[in-house]
Amino acid sequence: MSPFHVTRTLPEDATDAALRADVLLGLTRPQDLGPAFPTGTPLLKTLPPKWFYDARGSELFEKITELPEYYPTRAEREILVARAGEIASATRARTLVELGSGSSEKTRHLLDALTGLRTYVPVDVSESALTGAGQALLAERPGLEVHALIADFTAGLTLPETPGPRLVAFLGGTIGNLVPAEREVFLASVRSLLTPGDALLLGTDLVKEPSVLVAAYDDAAGVTAEFDKNVLAVVNRELGADFDLDAFAHVALWDTGNEWIEMRLRALTAQTVKIPALDLAVDFAAGEELRTEVSAKFRESGVRRELAAAGLDLTHWWTDEEGRFALSLSRV
Ligand code: AVJ
Numbered sequence: 001m002s003p004f005h006v007t008r009t010l011p012e013d014a015t016d017a018a019l020r021a022d023v024l025l026g027l028t029r030p031q032d033l034g035p036a037f038p039t040g041t042p043l044l045k046t047l048p049p050k051w052f053y054d055a056r057g058s059e060l061f062e063k064i065t066e067l068p069e070y071y072p073t074r075a076e077r078e079i080l081v082a083r084a085g086e087i088a089s090a091t092r093a094r095t096l097v098e099l100g101s102g103s104s105e106k107t108r109h110l111l112d113a114l115t116g117l118r119t120y121v122p123v124d125v126s127e128s129a130l131t132g133a134g135q136a137l138l139a140e141r142p143g144l145e146v147h148a149l150i151a152d153f154t155a156g157l158t159l160p161e162t163p164g165p166r167l168v169a170f171l172g173g174t175i176g177n178l179v180p181a182e183r184e185v186f187l188a189s190v191r192s193l194l195t196p197g198d199a200l201l202l203g204t205d206l207v208k209e210p211s212v213l214v215a216a217y218d219d220a221a222g223v224t225a226e227f228d229k230n231v232l233a234v235v236n237r238e239l240g241a242d243f244d245l246d247a248f249a250h251v252a253l254w255d256t257g258n259e260w261i262e263m264r265l266r267a268l269t270a271q272t273v274k275i276p277a278l279d280l281a282v283d284f285a286a287g288e289e290l291r292t293e294v295s296a297k298f299r300e301s302g303v304r305r306e307l308a309a310a311g312l313d314l315t316h317w318w319t320d321e322e323g324r325f326a327l328s329l330s331r332v
Contacts, residue, residue, distance in 0.1 A: 008150040022048050027282045049177050049293040051231050060227040069215040072173050072205050075325035077106050083318045084113030091199045093167035097121040099153045100174050119162040123149040156189050166198040173205035176296035187310035194332045202328050204298040210254040217252035217261050225250030228263050231292055239277035260296040264289040
């Protein structure tokens, strides 16, 4: 049996269908982010952040992680380097499941520390990211079985039969891209994958000085602005739309009530955008803002509470020296 398996639980055309549905809903039915946090969050047209990550978007995200203002990647790496040994001895994992693995350079630290690891299950919607990362890893760890899953982990997951204990890792602070109601559903579905002895390793960016947060999402070099606008380029290419990227300005704001960063694209002039694949024309008023991402920031108490609500018990909480980012370990 080959040590590299790929399982696709997403139909080949799922991405296309999901993009159409998200664009249609997001641009025609301005979204309330749910009744749980009604703190004046305005109704805005919305595009979900998962559509940033085509090849260009993934490249721009990699650039973001190297920006002086964007601290989360470095802070999380610092914690992983310092704590990989503790994570390994606390979990004794034989299977590592990594949700939203992408190219995941940081995972190496974990993989190196988990000496009893037999199987690595990277899960991502991007087949190219998965096979690239999986093959590279196999070259370094020939004994490791890699079972890549092409799946949308926000839509519920079924895992292959792999040896326990299992460690499910969800790094990068990506859980912050889900709004509270979505996090609740997501954490419950992660919980359902775990049996006693298994653990969840979760990366969460922390609440801090708003100026630091805003700078991280609106860097001086304009890389995040380009990343933000890339979602319009994706809609143009995939759905034949005619968004003019120069007619929108990148906005990053801190929502104090919800404790999240919002990225938006502000229409600089009144304009109508045609989306032929949806047989749709969308009007934007001058100054109207389109929400492209929510990136929630957390406190230990909130992480503990959300995990507990899903039936998970937080057992370890590690931050970087500066207390900017946290990794938590929790169990059923
Ligand atoms: C790593 C996906 C969580 O929200 O910080 C970076 C994405 N957006 N800059 C984040 C992102 C703008 C990022 N995630």
